[in-house]
Amino acid sequence: MSPQNAEFDMVMGGGAVPESAAREKSGAPSDSALPEPAVNPADRIVLMDASLNLVVNDPADAASKITDMAFAKGGWVVESNITQSVYGEAGEKYYAGQISIRVPADTADELKATLAEIEALAVEVKSRSLSGRDVTAEYTDAQSRLRNLRASQDRLLKIMETAADPEDVLAVEAQLRQVMGEIEVLEGQINYYDTASKYSLITIILQPYIPSQPISIGGWHPEGVAKEALEDLIHGLQDLVDVLIRLGICGIPALLVIALFVAPFVLVTRYFVRRYNKRHPPKASA
Numbered sequence: 001m002s003p004q005n006a007e008f009d010m011v012m013g014g015g016a017v018p019e020s021a022a023r024e025k026s027g028a029p030s031d032s033a034l035p036e037p038a039v040n041p042a043d044r045i046v047l048m049d050a051s052l053n054l055v056v057n058d059p060a061d062a063a064s065k066i067t068d069m070a071f072a073k074g075g076w077v078v079e080s081n082i083t084q085s086v087y088g089e090a091g092e093k094y095y096a097g098q099i100s101i102r103v104p105a106d107t108a109d110e111l112k113a114t115l116a117e118i119e120a121l122a123v124e125v126k127s128r129s130l131s132g133r134d135v136t137a138e139y140t141d142a143q144s145r146l147r148n149l150r151a152s153q154d155r156l157l158k159i160m161e162t163a164a165d166p167e168d169v170l171a172v173e174a175q176l177r178q179v180m181g182e183i184e185v186l187e188g189q190i191n192y193y194d195t196a197s198k199y200s201l202i203t204i205i206l207q208p209y210i211p212s213q214p215i216s217i218g219g220w221h222p223e224g225v226a227k228e229a230l231e232d233l234i235h236g237l238q239d240l241v242d243v244l245i246r247l248g249i250c251g252i253p254a255l256l257v258i259a260l261f262v263a264p265f266v267l268v269t270r271y272f273v274r275r276y277n278k279r280h281p282p283k284a285s286a
Contacts, residue, residue, distance in 0.1 A: 045139045047196045048111055050130045051203045054122035059095045059206035062121050066099055066204060069117060075103035075199060082206075094208040105200035108132075114202065123209045139193045146186040153179050 056062040060082050067077050082097035105111035111130070119125050156176045163169045 044134055044136045045193055045197045047133045047135060047193070047200075048105060048108065048130070049132075049201045049203075050111060050115055050128070051205075052115065052118060052125065053127040053205045053207070054119065055124040055126060055207045055209050056122050057209050059097050059208055062206050063097060063099045065121055066101060066118060069114075070101040070103055073103045073114070075101055077101050078201065094210070096207055098203065098205050100201060100203045102195075102199040102201055104198060106198065111200050111202075114200075118202070118204060126207070135193055135197075139190065142186050142189050142193070146183060146190065149179050149183050149186065153183065 054062070063080055063082055067080065070077055078100040080097070080099040082095055082099075084093055084095055086093055103114050105114060108130070115128065115130075119128075153176065156172055156179065160169065160172050160176070163172060
């Protein structure tokens with residue numbers, strides 16, 4: 001078997017020589033004899049998540065404010081869903097929904113501070129939960145596997161450069177595609193851990209505060225009647241003011257015009273009446 005074929009078989013069989021076999025050959029202690037490396041608590045990869053169940057006056061408005069809050073902190077909205085439902089015999093409408101956001105939260109205290117800001121929007125906090133999942137082992141294992149796969153990829157690329165047999169070329173290409181696919185999966189997993197450890201996922205259920213909804217008694221809305229009565233009063237006052245304005249603008253000039261024509265007639269009439277009375281004084285009664 002040629003050295004090239006031997007190298008190809010080694011890569012096709014799983015890459016490098018197993019570390020356990022190398023340790024046995026060199027006399028190094030086995031994995032079971034090696035102590036597990038200690039991890040600094042500050043270097044641990046912990047995914048911190050939280051969920052809230054809130055009662056708010058207006059779920060749609062609360063969702064909008066939570067969205068603004070997430071963007072202001074440098075986070076983003078993962079999902080937002082506000083739907084309309086009905087309650088009561090009269091089928092009164094109300095809104096409810098759920099919103100999920102990711103916000104920076106390197107520590108538990110930072111996450112708690114963000115939760116307190118969100119809870120300030122609520123009339124009542126029905127439930128609150130926090131969870132943390134340590135994925136340090138999975139993260140370290142994924143990085144180790146990624147390094148091994150990249151090393152295998154480099155060896156396969158070198159074999160491709162010198163391979164002359166078409167069958168070997170096809171076999172190496174198939175193995176290379178498989179290795180590249182596994183690399184993409186591991187890179188995605190590592191990127192997820194990196195993002196999720198820096199940005200906590202907060203899921204908020206938003207329920208309406210029913211007492212803040214319009215009053216309904218068998219389809220009768222007293223607040224609607226009061227509103228209509230107030231509107232009628234305002235409209236009536238508006239009509240009265242409109243009449244006064246029209247009188248002020250149109251009535252006064254009209255009165256002045258009438259006075260210009262009537263006043264001379266009145267004055268002339270009074271003049272002739274007085275003159276007649278002077279010439280024909282009333283006779284004294286016996």
